[in-house]
Every structure is written in structure tokens, then in C-alpha cells.
Amino acid sequence: MAAAMTARNKQCFALVLAVATLTIIWTMRFLGPNHHVITGKIIPYAKAAYSHISPQQTIRTVDLSRLQKHVKTEDFSYAHRTIRTKLFTGERPTLTKINEPLFGTPLRMSQDDLEGIPLLELEPIELAVPRSPVADTSIMSFSIATGVDRLERADQLLHWLPNTGAQLHVLSPPSDDALTVEHKLREQGLNLTIHNSDLPFPKAYFYGLKELYQARTPNTQWLVLMDDDTFIPSLPYLVDHLNTNYDATKEVMVAAVSDNIDQVKTFGLIPFGGGGIFFSVPLAAALVQDKIWDKCMAIDLNQGDGIVNDCLNHYSATRPSFDPGLNQMDFSGDAGGYFESGRRMLTIHHWKTWYHVDMPMAANISKACGFECVFQRFQFDDNIVLSNGYSIVEYPKGIEDEDADGNKLVDLGKVELTWAGSKGQYEHHIGPLRDRLGKEEKKTMRLVETEVLPGKGVRQTYVERVEDTESVENAFKMDRVVELLWLNP
Numbered sequence: 001m002a003a004a005m006t007a008r009n010k011q012c013f014a015l016v017l018a019v020a021t022l023t024i025i026w027t028m029r030f031l032g033p034n035h036h037v038i039t040g041k042i043i044p045y046a047k048a049a050y051s052h053i054s055p056q057q058t059i060r061t062v063d064l065s066r067l068q069k070h071v072k073t074e075d076f077s078y079a080h081r082t083i084r085t086k087l088f089t090g091e092r093p094t095l096t097k098i099n100e101p102l103f104g105t106p107l108r109m110s111q112d113d114l115e116g117i118p119l120l121e122l123e124p125i126e127l128a129v130p131r132s133p134v135a136d137t138s139i140m141s142f143s144i145a146t147g148v149d150r151l152e153r154a155d156q157l158l159h160w161l162p163n164t165g166a167q168l169h170v171l172s173p174p175s176d177d178a179l180t181v182e183h184k185l186r187e188q189g190l191n192l193t194i195h196n197s198d199l200p201f202p203k204a205y206f207y208g209l210k211e212l213y214q215a216r217t218p219n220t221q222w223l224v225l226m227d228d229d230t231f232i233p234s235l236p237y238l239v240d241h242l243n244t245n246y247d248a249t250k251e252v253m254v255a256a257v258s259d260n261i262d263q264v265k266t267f268g269l270i271p272f273g274g275g276g277i278f279f280s281v282p283l284a285a286a287l288v289q290d291k292i293w294d295k296c297m298a299i300d301l302n303q304g305d306g307i308v309n310d311c312l313n314h315y316s317a318t319r320p321s322f323d324p325g326l327n328q329m330d331f332s333g334d335a336g337g338y339f340e341s342g343r344r345m346l347t348i349h350h351w352k353t354w355y356h357v358d359m360p361m362a363a364n365i366s367k368a369c370g371f372e373c374v375f376q377r378f379q380f381d382d383n384i385v386l387s388n389g390y391s392i393v394e395y396p397k398g399i400e401d402e403d404a405d406g407n408k409l410v411d412l413g414k415v416e417l418t419w420a421g422s423k424g425q426y427e428h429h430i431g432p433l434r435d436r437l438g439k440e441e442k443k444t445m446r447l448v449e450t451e452v453l454p455g456k457g458v459r460q461t462y463v464e465r466v467e468d469t470e471s472v473e474n475a476f477k478m479d480r481v482v483e484l485l486w487l488n489p
Ligand SMILES: *[C@@H]1O[C@H](CO)[C@@H](O)[C@H](O)[C@H]1NC(C)=O
Pocket: 165, 167, 191, 217
């Protein structure tokens, strides 16, 4: 038939086909009473996305019941996007601009009716993420002083440490569970040795240096003291950074200064332990000599990093190199601004106590896009910024537009001071800082779930709760849910 078609027939056929496709899409879209397309001012990205939807896009029916546990309002809005990654070699930019909107038209969903939802599939969007540097991670050895019970719960270690060749030594008060926990974590790929220690915590922390030194191999270059809540987003990146910036064949210490100047005023210019204290093997060799070691072990302070500091000051000419990538994170409240800065963080601390960000959940996305994409930042046409694994933020009033004084509405080159305190307290480590935005200027969807879909990819669910935006006019009074599916490479 097609071969014999005249030009007129062809036109006619195309028209019928187009009408039929549109009819099908239209019918499916309005299949249920609750799946209305949301239009209007409240969700500005809807308009932008409309122009990208054409009849060629596929529709599939999905079950969204899993979202029930994340929403509190009867109805909620939903949008999603599939992401394909493109790997590149080189430094990660703090911000990558993408010249298209992230989401399609959001749909209105009802909690009571989440099965068999017809969804428009936009073309997958392609995002460039860096490859991990090639690095020999077995040059690192880590020590933590903590209880066996806390170690058992430290699943953040499973993100960065298994099968890296790096040793982990843990000094713990004697526990009946030590062997069981050691065995369990070894099975998960950690090269772990638990040492029974009756020393008080600060001394056990410092004593880790001797354990690491004694267990070193010809390969070992860095001995690291850290806390049980010190998180490393990417061990290859950290190793590459150390190799590039420091000479581990010399007596060297690399450490974090507190990001809170008041902590520095209180404790002094010490290597703050939570950010990780990195000793080169020659420096450790100098400190563990009996005559020095015994004096350092006798230092009577209630902080392990304080002992390190006094030991160094009194018995060595080496001083810490404060690396801005290592983070002690002495701030409390909403840490969002820092996690939305796009900056590389070599270490992250206090995420379970001073503020709350679920590191294992955030970092799970590495199973689809690698270690280096965690907290990577992308800006889209619809005034939306993705800080991968932390948040998706919409700036309804714009980002690049200028205010009356000619300043950008949102200067994404500066870190938003979202946590408690003043700029003066944090500028020396985290600046330049900018003021916290109001709820009218910034609408935040926070990561609530990361699910690994075997053989397919990793799905992230981000939610903005209406109860968190009570000051904002929200005609729909609905929670807002968006999902990203990162396809496996
Ligand atoms: C653990 O580390 C030690 C010292 O580097 C090494 O001899 C041993 O083979 C490692 N074990 C595993 C399972 O990697």
C-alpha cells in the first residue's frame, strides 16, 4: 500500500496517524479522575516542559504505590526523568549548565489511586559525570576508636572502603561481639582488624597511629586517624588529591581546620580530628619512637586530636597542612547550603549529629554514576538545580536575572548560609557565603529514598512537603514528588 501511495494519500495518512496518536495520548492522560495535568503558576516548570512534549513520546503505565510512604497530603504532584550518564576525564565543574528543562509536565496524583498510572516518557537527558581517577587506594590505612556496637552500625564505611586494599584498624573497649562484627564486615570487603583496648577514648584515638604504623606494608603511604562518622565520598579522588598536592616521602601532616572560627578560638589551630588527620609514614616513624611516644601517650587531654596537636607541637617541627577539602563541619541546623555548593568534599563529618544528612542514602547513587557524581551540581533551563543525592531546588523567581542593583538573583558561585551562625564564623573555610533565601525564592525537594533497580539503574525520590512551605502561597496544598532514574552505564 505504502509503495503505491500518491502524495495526497501520504498527507492524508500522516494526518490520520497524528490524530490517532493524539487521541490515544489524550485518552490515557485523562483515564483516571485524579491524573490531571497541573498547569498554572504554582509549578512554573510545567509551562517550559510543555513545548518539549510531542506525540512521538511514549507512554507507559506504572505503579507508584511506593510513593505513599513519602507523601502526607491526599493529592500530590509528580514528575520524573530518566538520566543517561556520559563519563569524562578531568576535574568536576562546580556547576554544569544544561540547556533544557529537567522535568516534563507534572501530574496530579491521588494517594488512593497509584496503580496503573499512565506516564509520558521524555527523552532521557544526558549528564556528564567525571570518571574516578586511577589511584592505588591501598596506600591508605585508617584508624577509628569506637565501640563495637557503633562500628556494626557504621554502614557508611561500606560506601567507600570495601575492596580498596586499604586497611581499617578499630580500637574498641573489649566486647563479646568483636569477633562476630569483625567477621561480618570482612565478608563485606573491609580489611578490618579490631583491637581490644582499655585505653580511655582520647588515648585510644591517638594510639591508633601506632597500630597503623606497626601494620604498615611497603605499600602504605598515609596513616589516617578519623572518627566513626567521618565520611569519604570518593577514596580514589582523595588519594589522587593527596598524591598531587603532598609528598608522602617527607614528614607531612594533612588535616582539617574547623570551619567554625569559634571552635578555632576555643581549641586553637589544631588538626581537627573529624575531618581526618593524615600522617605520612616518615612523620609517624618519628612520633612512635619510644622516647617521644611515651611522652605523647602521657598527654592528659580529653580530646584525641588535642593529644595529636600537643604531641606534634612539643616533639616535632612538622606542622599541619590545612587542606580546604577536608571538612570538620562544626555547624548545626540546615547544612543544605554546603551540600548544594557543588564543591568537592574530601571528607564529611557530623552528618548524624550536628546536622542530619543520610550519607549512605545520598551516596548510593554512586552505584549508577560512580563515586564522583555524588553531590555534583547541574543547572537546568526551568530554574532548577540538582545537587545530586541531596536536593532538587527550584528558584521560582529565577537564577540569572538581575535585581535592581544589577546582582544576580541567586549567585550559585557562593555558598548559601543555611545553617545557624554568621558569615564571619565560617567564611575562612566555606566562603564566599551568601544570605539564606526565603521560602518564596527557593523551593527545595529533599532526597528521601535511593533505590537500586538491579540491571537497570538507581532511582532517587525527592520530596517537597507542603508543611515545610507554609509561608508560601500554594493553591494546591500538595506535596511535590520528583524522581530521577539514573540508568546504569
Ligand atoms: C589486608 O591488608 C593486609 C596488609 O595490607 C594484607 O596483607 C592482606 O592481604 C589484606 N587482606 C585482604 C583480604 O585484602
